[in-house]
Amino acid sequence: AQKITQTQPGMFVQEKEAVTLDCTYDTSDQSYGLFWYKQPSSGEMIFLIYQGSYDEQNATEGRYSLNFQKARKSANLVISASQLGDSAMYFCAMREGYGNNRLAFGKGNQVVVIP
Amino acid sequence: SAVISQKPSRDICQRGTSLTIQCQVDSQVTMMFWYRQQPGQSLTLIATANQGSEATYESGFVIDKFPISRPNLTFSTLTVSNMSPEDSSIYLCSVGEGWKGYGYTFGSGTRLTVV
Numbered sequence: 001a002q003k004i005t006q007t008q009p010g011m012f013v014q015e016k017e018a019v020t021l022d023c024t025y026d027t028s029d030q031s032y033g034l035f036w037y038k039q040p041s042s043g044e045m046i047f048l049i050y051q052g053s054y055d056e057q058n059a060t061e062g063r064y065s066l067n068f069q070k071a072r073k074s075a076n077l078v079i080s081a082s083q084l085g086d087s088a089m090y091f092c093a094m095r096e097g098y099g100n101n102r103l104a105f106g107k108g109n110q111v112v113v114i115p
Numbered sequence: 116s117a118v119i120s121q122k123p124s125r126d127i128c129q130r131g132t133s134l135t136i137q138c139q140v141d142s143q144v145t146m147m148f149w150y151r152q153q154p155g156q157s158l159t160l161i162a163t164a165n166q167g168s169e170a171t172y173e174s175g176f177v178i179d180k181f182p183i184s185r186p187n188l189t190f191s192t193l194t195v196s197n198m199s200p201e202d203s204s205i206y207l208c209s210v211g212e213g214w215k216g217y218g219y220t221f222g223s224g225t226r227l228t229v230v
Contacts, residue, residue, distance in 0.1 A: 033215075033216070035216050035219060037221075042223075043152075043205050043223070043224040043226055044221065044223045044224055045158075045207060045209075045221035045224070047116075047216055047217065047219060047220060047221075049216065050215055050216025050217070050219075052215075091157065091158070093158075095211070095219075101146045101148075101211030101212070101219075102148060102160055102163065102211065103148075103158075103160070103209075103211070103219065104160075105157045105158045105159075106157060107156070107157045108157055
């Protein structure tokens with residue numbers, strides 16, 4: 001069964017606008033972590049933001065924020081004030097349980113920022 | 116967070132040959148992982164590279180095809196053996212340390228094309 005679901009089609013975003021990328025997850029563990037990565041066309045994976053299952057506050061990192069709704073099992077990424085350099089694939093990932101540091105990835109969201 | 120140097124960054128190889136990819140980490144890490152990203156797809160975990168013991172492979176990946184070495188806590192190699200065009204992918208190494216997101220970083224990736 002798929003653990004991370006990202007179903008949005010490719011998105012075009014106007015520069016300086018905000019964009020929300022959806023991510024839902026499936027786990028029976030109480031302790032888990034959720035990650036978002038950015039992958040530009042160069043192929044590198046750039047860590048953006050992390051949310052732990054026990055974190056009470058939604059995570060924020062600069063222009064990135066994570067809208068964590070635990071009961072709905074969703075962890076949406078919000079990018080504020082989009083920039084041309086934000087054009088990339090965005091992947092949601094999950095780590096389950098203690099001692100298991102492997103990540104399971106969603107299929108990704110393509111974002112293109114237009115001037 | 117750990118910094119990972121991965122090489123080569125890209126290669127074009129003949130079918131039937133093998134390629135070894137190297138990852139060097141700037142600090143000692145317990146967990147190292149190898150992922151494959153086929154064209155237009157998400158990341159799939161190949162194996163966990165264990166220091167001093169055999170790697171732990173995920174379903175669908177075997178040691179004969181993807182032998183992995185982990186001689187110490189800062190270095191690992193992945194070999195793609197007897198390559199076919201279906202092996203054309205981006206291969207990424209990663210470390211997973213601690214509980215927070217910054218401990219989960221990736222190498223810059225190896226873009227492999229098999230002709």
